[in-house]
Amino acid sequence: MNFYKNHFGMIISSVVAICISLIMATSAIFVDKLTFTVPLLVKNWGTAFLVITLTGMIFPLTDWSFALGRKLGLRPETLPHVLLENFVATLFFNTTATIVLTAVNVFNNPEIEGAVAAGFLPSTSAVFVQGVIHDWPIMFVISYIFAFFVTKAAIKIARSAVGELKSPHSPQNAQA
Numbered sequence: 001m002n003f004y005k006n007h008f009g010m011i012i013s014s015v016v017a018i019c020i021s022l023i024m025a026t027s028a029i030f031v032d033k034l035t036f037t038v039p040l041l042v043k044n045w046g047t048a049f050l051v052i053t054l055t056g057m058i059f060p061l062t063d064w065s066f067a068l069g070r071k072l073g074l075r076p077e078t079l080p081h082v083l084l085e086n087f088v089a090t091l092f093f094n095t096t097a098t099i100v101l102t103a104v105n106v107f108n109n110p111e112i113e114g115a116v117a118a119g120f121l122p123s124t125s126a127v128f129v130q131g132v133i134h135d136w137p138i139m140f141v142i143s144y145i146f147a148f149f150v151t152k153a154a155i156k157i158a159r160s161a162v163g164e165l166k167s168p169h170s171p172q173n174a175q176a
Contacts, residue, residue: 008158013056015154016147020093021048023146024139028101031138032131047104048097055096061089086151090144098139102131 025044029036055061065088066076074081106112106128115121 007162009062011158011161012151012154013053015157016089016150017049017052017056019150019153020143020147021045021052021097024048024052024094024097024101024143027139027142028105028135031135032105034105043104044101048101051097051100052093055092056089059092061092064088082148082151086144086147090140090147094140094143095136098136099132102128102135106131 022045025041025048028034028044028048029040034040062085065085068088069076069081069084072080072084074084107124112121112124112127116124116127121127
């Protein structure tokens with residue numbers, strides 16, 4: 001696994017993971033009509049941050065999005081390419097984080113277990129599946145829109161910290 005190819009990418013990945021996980025953690029509480037508490041926010045944020053960070057480490061999302069962009073004839077740093085790049089990243093980040101956040105909030109939840117035991121809900125697994133199906137599209141739209149702003153801010157932060165990207169291994173440098 002090739003986690004971070006350079007400091008520039010590490011800064012961008014870290015800023016995106018922190019911000020996207022915070023918006024997803026907060027959104028999960030309100031989308032699922034849970035009572036907002038700081039401990040729940042911290043639990044969800046920590047979980048989402050870990051999942052998004054690991055997803056970014058395991059899957060070469062930037063490489064994939066640039067390769068797909070080249071296949072589609074898109075030039076880097078154009079709006080269609082930025083839309084595609086954010087789509088690929090958001091698809092993976094959102095899917096993994098939604099599945100894990102739903103599991104964290106459903107399994108071992110005393111209210112859900114009580115409702116299942118009383119016969120008001122079919123099973124905890126059914127609640128989990130319904131939760132993922134309900135939450136995924138909402139969280140995807142929120143994350144996709146938010147990703148544009150976060151990515152721009154992350155790039156500015158990375159540029160101010162380490163300067164311009166100067167990596168011969170950057171996916172932007174690959175030829176079609």
